[in-house]
Amino acid sequence: MEYEAVIGLETHVQLKTKSKMWCGCANEFGAPPNTNVCPVCLGLPGVLPVANEEGLRLTVLTGYLLNCSIPSFAKFDRKNYFYPDAPKNYQITQYDKPSTAHGFVDFEFAGGMSRVRITRAHLEEDVGKNFHFARNSGVDFNRAGVPLLEIVSEPDLTSSDMAYTYLNALKDILIYGGISDCDMEKGMVRCDVNVSVRPVGQKELGAKIEIKNMNSFSGVRRALDYEIPRQIAVVKAGGKLSQETRRWDDVGGITELMRSKEQAHDYRYFPEPDLMPFEPTAAWLEEVSRRVVELPLARKQRFMTAYGLPAPDAETFVNDVPLADYFEQVTATAKNPKAVANWVINNLRAKLTETGTPLAEVKIKPADLPDLVALVDGGKISSKIAQDVFAEMFATGEAPAAIVEKKGLAQVSDTGAIEKLCDEVIAANPKSAEDFRAGKGAALNFLKGQVMKLSKGKANPGLVGEILERKLQS
Amino acid sequence: MLNQLTIAELTAQLSRKEVSAREATQACLDQIGRIDSQLHAFLSLDAHDALAQADAVDRAIAGGANATAQPLLGVPIGIKDVLAVKGAPLNCSSKILGKYVSPYDATVIEKLRAAGAVVFGRLNMDEFAMGSSTENSAFGTTRNPWDLSRIPGGSSGGSAAAVAADECVATLGSDTGGSIRQPAALCGCVGLKPTYGRVSRYGLVAFASSLDQIGPFTKDVRDSATLLEVISGIDHRDSTSLPQPVPHYRNALTGDIKGLRIGLPKEYMIGGLDPEVNSAVQAAVKQLQSLGAEIVEISLPHTDYAVATYYIVATAEASANLARFDGIRYGQRVDADDPLALYSKTRGAGFGDEVKRRIILGTYVLSSGYYDAYYLRAQKVRTLIRQDFLKAFEKVDVIVTPTTPTAAFKIGEKSDDPLQMYLSDIFTISCNLAGISGISLPCGFTSNPRLPIGLQLLGQPFGEETLLRVAQAYEQSTGWHKERPPFSAAGK
Ligand SMILES: [Zn+2]
Numbered sequence: 001m002e003y004e005a006v007i008g009l010e011t012h013v014q015l016k017t018k019s020k021m022w023c024g025c026a027n028e029f030g031a032p033p034n035t036n037v038c039p040v041c042l043g044l045p046g047v048l049p050v051a052n053e054e055g056l057r058l059t060v061l062t063g064y065l066l067n068c069s070i071p072s073f074a075k076f077d078r079k080n081y082f083y084p085d086a087p088k089n090y091q092i093t094q095y096d097k098p099s100t101a102h103g104f105v106d107f108e109f110a111g112g113m114s115r116v117r118i119t120r121a122h123l124e125e126d127v128g129k130n131f132h133f134a135r136n137s138g139v140d141f142n143r144a145g146v147p148l149l150e151i152v153s154e155p156d157l158t159s160s161d162m163a164y165t166y167l168n169a170l171k172d173i174l175i176y177g178g179i180s181d182c183d184m185e186k187g188m189v190r191c192d193v194n195v196s197v198r199p200v201g202q203k204e205l206g207a208k209i210e211i212k213n214m215n216s217f218s219g220v221r222r223a224l225d226y227e228i229p230r231q232i233a234v235v236k237a238g239g240k241l242s243q244e245t246r247r248w249d250d251v252g253g254i255t256e257l258m259r260s261k262e263q264a265h266d267y268r269y270f271p272e273p274d275l276m277p278f279e280p281t282a283a284w285l286e287e288v289s290r291r292v293v294e295l296p297l298a299r300k301q302r303f304m305t306a307y308g309l310p311a312p313d314a315e316t317f318v319n320d321v322p323l324a325d326y327f328e329q330v331t332a333t334a335k336n337p338k339a340v341a342n343w344v345i346n347n348l349r350a351k352l353t354e355t356g357t358p359l360a361e362v363k364i365k366p367a368d369l370p371d372l373v374a375l376v377d378g379g380k381i382s383s384k385i386a387q388d389v390f391a392e393m394f395a396t397g398e399a400p401a402a403i404v405e406k407k408g409l410a411q412v413s414d415t416g417a418i419e420k421l422c423d424e425v426i427a428a429n430p431k432s433a434e435d436f437r438a439g440k441g442a443a444l445n446f447l448k449g450q451v452m453k454l455s456k457g458k459a460n461p462g463l464v465g466e467i468l469e470r471k472l473q474s
Numbered sequence: 475m476l477n478q479l480t481i482a483e484l485t486a487q488l489s490r491k492e493v494s495a496r497e498a499t500q501a502c503l504d505q506i507g508r509i510d511s512q513l514h515a516f517l518s519l520d521a522h523d524a525l526a527q528a529d530a531v532d533r534a535i536a537g538g539a540n541a542t543a544q545p546l547l548g549v550p551i552g553i554k555d556v557l558a559v560k561g562a563p564l565n566c567s568s569k570i571l572g573k574y575v576s577p578y579d580a581t582v583i584e585k586l587r588a589a590g591a592v593v594f595g596r597l598n599m600d601e602f603a604m605g606s607s608t609e610n611s612a613f614g615t616t617r618n619p620w621d622l623s624r625i626p627g628g629s630s631g632g633s634a635a636a637v638a639a640d641e642c643v644a645t646l647g648s649d650t651g652g653s654i655r656q657p658a659a660l661c662g663c664v665g666l667k668p669t670y671g672r673v674s675r676y677g678l679v680a681f682a683s684s685l686d687q688i689g690p691f692t693k694d695v696r697d698s699a700t701l702l703e704v705i706s707g708i709d710h711r712d713s714t715s716l717p718q719p720v721p722h723y724r725n726a727l728t729g730d731i732k733g734l735r736i737g738l739p740k741e742y743m744i745g746g747l748d749p750e751v752n753s754a755v756q757a758a759v760k761q762l763q764s765l766g767a768e769i770v771e772i773s774l775p776h777t778d779y780a781v782a783t784y785y786i787v788a789t790a791e792a793s794a795n796l797a798r799f800d801g802i803r804y805g806q807r808v809d810a811d812d813p814l815a816l817y818s819k820t821r822g823a824g825f826g827d828e829v830k831r832r833i834i835l836g837t838y839v840l841s842s843g844y845y846d847a848y849y850l851r852a853q854k855v856r857t858l859i860r861q862d863f864l865k866a867f868e869k870v871d872v873i874v875t876p877t878t879p880t881a882a883f884k885i886g887e888k889s890d891d892p893l894q895m896y897l898s899d900i901f902t903i904s905c906n907l908a909g910i911s912g913i914s915l916p917c918g919f920t921s922n923p924r925l926p927i928g929l930q931l932l933g934q935p936f937g938e939e940t941l942l943r944v945a946q947a948y949e950q951s952t953g954w955h956k957e958r959p960p961f962s963a964a965g966k
Pocket of ligand 1: 020024025042145
């Protein structure tokens with residue numbers, strides 16, 4: 001019997017706000033322990049939470065980006081459990097009335113398009129971080145109270161690769177929308193997995209097993225690559241799986257039992273009495289919706305169709321939004337956007353890195369790159385000369401035509417002049433001319449190079465080739 | 475004696491420069507020194523700091539400060555041990571907080587300071603405001619100044635006793651199910667529970683967040699209006715505080731209640747009501763009628779469910795609110811090898827029996843499988859109770875009831891019977907569940923022993939002006955508020 005995996009993901013993402021969710025402390029990674037703290041995020045006696053408006057906005061914005069509906073009524077709840085990293089020993093979260101629900105993420109997978117439905121994305125608070133020393137333990141509460149979005153997917157994923165691809169697509173969307181920097185190294189994204197197996201064709205789901213403690217997307221993939229065969233083996237051997245939570249051991253590459261269903265926490269959720277329900281007005285939603293951006297996939301498809309770019313170029317622009325914005329700005333008037341894209345991706349980007357120039361300080365004027373392309377396309381300069389012109393444009397901000405004019409770089413397409421140069425080169429290199437006539441095609445390239453050199457690169461290379469060939473064969 | 479004055483009297487004398495703020499504060503400290511070893515209203519106080527604040531006020535008055543701009547200028551005000559005062563101990567009358575000192579001021583404390591008050595002392599209470607007698611304090615019971623063998627009420631017993639015994643000119647307390655009004659009634663002073671959302675809860679250690687409000691204890695209704703005006707208003711640090719403008723409450727005290735309709739709920743005439751309390755309240759009703767008010771019988775049909783509803787909602791919220799007292803970040807810790815053992819030992823040693831009882835109850839009603847039957851149902855009943863009141867307020871301006879079924883009981887009389895203790899809040903609890911305003915003021919005495927009886931007036935949400943107007947008209951026409959306990963008045 002064949003088995004298939006059914007996978008759902010719970011992805012926790014830190015929101016990119018200036019301050020924490022319930023207090024004014026900085027939402028910042030890497031500060032010395034317990035320096036970004038105050039009475040509120042330390043849970044001192046008598047304090048109250050006050051919702052960070054930007055946290056609410058980013059939550060709803062995420063809802064829009066993930067095609068969710070935004071309920072007119074949402075509220076916060078307390079999730080009760082004792083742990084030293086939780087300053088209040090309850091976490092403020094959204095239990096039964098989340099701020100967003102019922103969306104989906106489309107992404108490219110296995111040569112086609114896949115869709116994972118999003119159950120909900122709800123807002124909660126991050127907890128502190130425990131540290132264990134030789135003789136005691138400590139807690140750093142800098143992270144406590146940082147706004148955290150939990151994005152819950154439906155069990156629409158069927159393989160570890162698909163889960164991995166979905167996570168990356170989700171991450172791209174969140175970075176795109178300015179929701180989160182999604183820096184895994186800084187713990188800005190964390191992920192829990194729910195996975196079960198069932199015989200192919202069976203409708204009912206198998207026992208849901210949760211896996212925790214993966215600290216990277218590849219960790220998720222590895223955990224699934226371990227867990228799915230493990231579950232199938234258990235079932236095939238006639239064993240029975242039951243609902244439980246397992247811990248991923250990244251070093252050992254295995255999952256191990258953390259707690260069984262019987263040991264599951266009773267979180268005793270109830271509405272948070274310190275916060276009012278969240279009932280966004282139409283005007284507020286309208287303001288947030290104005291921050292909706294084009295998603296990576298849509299952008300890629302648009303760059304391919306609107307500008308005729310090949311997929312790798314379009315992807316480059318998906319991954320480098322400022323460069324893409326620059327490209328769109330300069331190519332507005334271009335007849336050949338594909339060539340402009342080449343200049344931006346291959347030449348401009350290299351120059352920026354080489355010189356350490358920020359994109360915003362580029363001196364080249366918007367219309368100048370298309371002009372440069374037009375000079376090449378119109379045969380005014382060779383693509384080799386164009387490189388020099390580009391370097392000059394980058395250095396001075398001068399228009400390409402002016403540079404060509406000033407430096408006398410215009411391509412020589414005057415047949416008479418080129419014929420003269422060709423004659424000179426053939427006369428000076430009788431051996432090569434003979435080789436060509438004897439059938440060594442490579443000799444033509446050498447001669448061509450000599451003509452170009454003599455013309456200081458200005459001769460029209462196409463014409464040079466034609467004329468040389470004609471003269472040698474005559 | 476300056477400590478016996480009301481806020482109005484003291485600020486008048488201060489502004490005429492007849493007395494100094496230092497003298498007023500010293501008078502309170504002297505009274506405390508004279509009687510508090512017997513009364514035990516105060517857990518602690520910093521006399522040096524109080525006098526330093528008073529001196530600062532005297533300098534301000536010399537520099538032109540006045541009570542018009544700062545209505546509490548030079549007024550010594552004691553604080554219940556549940557409110558955060560920067561640099562002062564904050565224990566909530568519990569062992570669990572150990573040597574904890576608050577690093578910040580509650581919003582009401584900031585407002586008192588801005589109004590010129592001398593903020594001092596930590597007033598005794600039932601541990602974490604859970605109780606009706608102050609017997610649940612981990613630091614000993616406060617006595618009723620009218621009879622030292624009796625309880626002062628609770629949970630704000632220290633705040634009530636301190637005002638009644640002239641140890642302070644006024645105090646602040648908190649009211650979750652009657653914790654201001656009940657001790658005010660039993661000690662013979664004026665206690666006001668504002669509408670939920672009227673006063674910021676920032677800096678009030680939460681017992682039940684959806685029920686808690688901070689309010690004043692004063693010697694008369696005018697002072698109550700003065701103090702309410704100072705502490706009210708929306709606060710950006712409390713999302714549940716409401717933006718209604720703060721009126722000049724003292725301007726509402728016109729003495730004229732002609733034509734006002736006063737409701738008498740028939741459900742409040744219960745079997746357990748003490749006959750002397752009943753007759754005092756009946757007399758008060760007649761008095762209000764003689765002042766021109768119209769008495770209307772009303773019905774609050776869900777009254778019977780209030781106590782049960784309250785003990786579900788309040789304990790559920792408390793079970794989460796008190797979770798933070800775990801010995802990890804502050805307070806008294808009992809060390810252990812793992813976090814769970816540390817929590818158990820710390821909380822086992824730090825909390826008293828009543829607090830543990832309520833945490834267990836609250837944990838139970840929120841547990842999976844019981845939530846719908848208890849917590850969810852209680853929330854629905856709570857809505858019905860609020861609707862009862864809103865419907866009644868379509869017919870009447872103010873509702874009148876006894877504050878408590880009996881006068882102050884003996885220390886130890888009910889401490890072994892939590893249910894009997896819970897019933898002493900039967901008249902005050904609905905007000906918190908409904909989120910409306912309420913006040914208790916003296917309306918007579920029992921005969922033997924002579925113990926104060928409280929009259930409770932309940933007002934509409936944000937109806938404090940009418941509430942205070944009726945209360946003050948009654949008070950000025952009777953004079954019960956001028957009575958002082960012989961214990962504290964003696965030995966001048
Ligand atoms: Zn903070």
